[in-house]
Amino acid sequence: MTELTERIERLAIQDGTIITAYHALSFVRSSDVSEPVPAVYKPSLCVIAQGAKQVLLGPESYFYDPGSYLVASVHLPITGQVIDASPEKPYLSLQLQFEMDQILDIIQQPYFTENTGHKSHRALVIGQMSNSLHEAILRLIRLLDTPEDLPALAPYAVREILYRMLQTEQGNTIRNFALLGSRAQRIVPVIEQINREYTEPMRVDNLAKAAGMSTSSFFSCFKEVTAMTPLQYQKRLRLTEARRLLLATMSDATSVAYQVGYESATQFNREYARLFGQPPIRDVRRFLGMNPQ
Template sequence: MMTMKMNDEITRQQQELASLIDRHTPSAGTYDTPISSLKLFRYDGESQPIYSVYDPALCIVAQGSKLVMLGEEYYHYNPASYLVASVNLPITGQIIQAAPQHPYLSLQLNFSTDQIVDIIKASHSEWGHKDGSERGLLVSQTSPSLLDAVLRLVRLLDTQRDIPVLAPLIIREILYRILQDEQGGASIRKFAVAGSHAQRIAKVISLINRDFAKPLRIDDLAAAANMSPSSLHFHFKEVTAMSPLQYQKQVRLQEARRLLLQDMPEAANAGFQVGYESPSQFSREYGRMFGLPPLSDIKRLRESLA
């Protein structure tokens, strides 16, 4: 009986969340909100692969479903689950369930490691540190308490005068609810523990993102992480599902695509800006990732956006 009541409550919360997001997203697209860390999304149909670099964030689907690819791993989430990225990760996403009468509706709430550390310090909970994967991306089952807090945050968009005072409190509660989750919380906490393997890899990820156009020097990254090169490779792949070089390549190519989409006329110039010295190598690796050579891909992308 309790399980049935819980399922009924989750269904009601999902329907209200979908209604709120639908009202604040009048057409397909990505919407910034008066809550700076909160974005809303609407797609009126299934999508082609969408390439992006996730910041640390909580992602919740209110309606429809999405497939996310990290390295060669696939993560599927829908209204029954949530996705958490604990570090910056280059991913490929695809809307796999959406229609004009039943659009894909979701939200993304960005957060920082400092926020997580602050909550851990303030809490008297004996969470401990569980063994297991250090992967920086996971999908976990949602709960009524998490959805309740998320709903109260999104409702603030209708009473914007309350946002400066109430939004930080509700966001703190949302992150606390995730930390309480046995699966999601265990993953996030690893990246907040000073000196942990996950925390040191997060530092390396930050360095690669900052200097992605420069040559990758594993010895320098290993020294920054206080690891041996072999240990760095192992733990980096544990977190990101790819090697440091593969990670840098994905970040470079996604940035090149963004530059080309912003009317950079020459593909070679975009390649040079993101660190490629050989136009042919850039074109080859770009085509391998996006399916077409740079200018053909941008033409296709612009047509699909139009």
């Protein structure tokens, strides 16, 4: 991990998220442990070079560090918390976003052989880093030293990373979300629809029809994939975006509530406080270091 740590630290000189010259690759640096922060993961591979992080998906908790990796196979509203970091040894990580079409293209090749690892329908998995995956990631990051080579070589480096990822113990689970017709794959376009239309009223029976399932089967499969019911999933999307808007624009809570799809400001305030621990304005003031009163 020494080279990976040094390269990320050299490029991520300040705390926060740094978008690299390759659009799908970003770095994160934190010089201190953080409070739980809500976010929405896109399909991506996340690797820690230094430090550790805890991710909450619904009621489930996931821990990973430099010996492991995290993969999100669909859009997932999560809560992340850096739990190991200091100014002397800051938390350093990378996130590589990918498309399921890239996964499908690899697994359809005649040279691809399915491993015998465990298969799960959960869209968030933790796996153990392999040397081959680690080396493939380094090859992509080294290309940042010669940005003129990125258009020609980065796609091949990313393809190798995804291939190596699919060869790890969690490869079957990731593969399951790309296989046309699988239960998990039938949920993917519905999740994408909810992400596009999260402000709109939602009818589970219409979503089930879009997935080609009965309502009960869809409900069960959706929860199996996301660890949440469809309504809980939509609620997390709305509240996560509401918090982002409140912090970015300092708008009043009522207007933000309507903007993310709530019809009742009272219900918004109640559900926001339940998720974030305080009502909207007090939460924003606390986050920004202002007097919460």
